[in-house]
Amino acid sequence: MPRPDPDLVARLRAAGCVFAEDEAALLTAAADGPELEVLVRRRIAGEPLEHVLGRVDFDGLTVRVTPGVFVPRRRSEALVHAAVAALPGSAHPGRPLVVDLCCGCGALGLAVARRAAVDLHAADADPVATACAAQNLAGVGTVHTGDLFAALPTGLRGRVDVLVANTPYVPSGAIGSMPPEARDHEPRTALDGGRDGLDTARRVAAGAGEWLAPGGALLIETGTAQAPVLAEVFGGHGLVAHVGHDEDRDATWVQGRVTV
Ligand SMILES: C[S@@+](CC[C@H](N)C(=O)[O-])C[C@H]1O[C@@H](n2cnc3c(N)ncnc32)[C@H](O)[C@@H]1O
Known part of the structure; x- marks a missing residue:
């Protein structure tokens, strides 16, 4: 990539962009002239770089992410890898059924489907998110809009092999910081x-049993301090649970299985 304009780097740095050189290079590669200036002003005004560029790198993929949609975090790659590892083995008839609940732009499901041949359904309550997910998952999976399990076709009940969810998990009192x-x-x-x-994670854990296939797995990303609490919630709904942690990505999740 050519060296970005030093004035642009200085403007981004003055606006608090820590990786001003890299950001300037990415913005310059995305547009030029007046269009570039529009992007730069959005970034200087504080919009996430990923929204300004309209894309995010996730698990080796370039995923579309539009303004108003949660930007997938690198740490969630760990949830993807754990979900793939939880898929049933080759004795399973047909393609395993995977659901990405609270899918946002659909990055998690997309990454699972790139790593394994699966039937994928993704769902989110926010129609802005599902419009974005529908673009990312075109030809890969089916996207539904609605509140948690109510969004899913009833025909999936009792058939889901892996249910993965990155539910909202910031405590209300911590949003301000x-x-x-x-x-x-x-x-x-x-x-x-x-x-x-853990409000949404509790609801997912409570509803999962009805949707999981025998031996199916539920995986929910969480904070490290929240994980033991959520693991107990899983246990209360008949799931044999353990906490997973990926040191490199600073990622924690709770994983549970329905006993066969
Ligand atoms: C932390 S974001 C995760 C998005 C995506 N899975 C990712 O990792 O990029 C949580 C998502 O949950 C969705 N959500 C929140 N409450 C929900 C509900 N009751 N039913 C379905 N989706 C919900 C939000 O709209 C948001 O897209």
């Missing part, structure tokens, strides 16, 4: 998990 990029540009419904951050 999030970086402004997230707080001001990602929907509160994508971040706020209620008093202890």
Whole structure:
């Protein structure tokens, strides 16, 4: 990539962009002339770089992410890898059925489907997110809009081999101390998990048993301190649970299986 204009780098640095050189190079590669200036002004005003560029790198893929949609975090790649590892073995008849609940732009499901041949359904309550997911998952999976399991076709009941969910898990009281990029540009419904951050995760754990196939797995990303609480919730709904952690990605999740 050619060296970006030093004035542009200086403007981005003055606006607080830590990786000003890299960002300037990416913005310059995305547009030029007046169009570039529009992108630069959006970035200087505090929009996440991924929204300005309209894309994010996730698990080796370039994924579309539009303004108003949660930007997938690198740490969630760990959830993808754990979900792939939880897929049934080759004795399973046909393609395993995977559901990405609270899918946002659909990055998690897309990454699972790139790593394994699966039947993929993804769902989110926010129609802005599902419009974005439908673009990312065109030809890969089916996207539904609605509240958690109510969004899914009833024909999936009792058949889901792997249910993966990155539910909102920031405690309500901690939203105010999030970086402004997230707080001001990602929907509160994508971040706020209620008093202890586990409201939506509890609902997913409570409903999962009805949708999972015998031996099926549920995986929910969570904070490290929340994980033991969520693992107990899983246990209360008949799932044999353990906590997974990926040191490199600073990622934690709870994984549970329906006993056969
Ligand atoms: C933390 S974001 C994760 C998005 C995506 N899975 C990712 O990792 O990039 C949480 C998502 O949950 C969705 N969500 C929140 N409450 C929901 C509900 N009751 N039913 C379905 N989706 C919900 C939000 O719209 C948001 O897209």
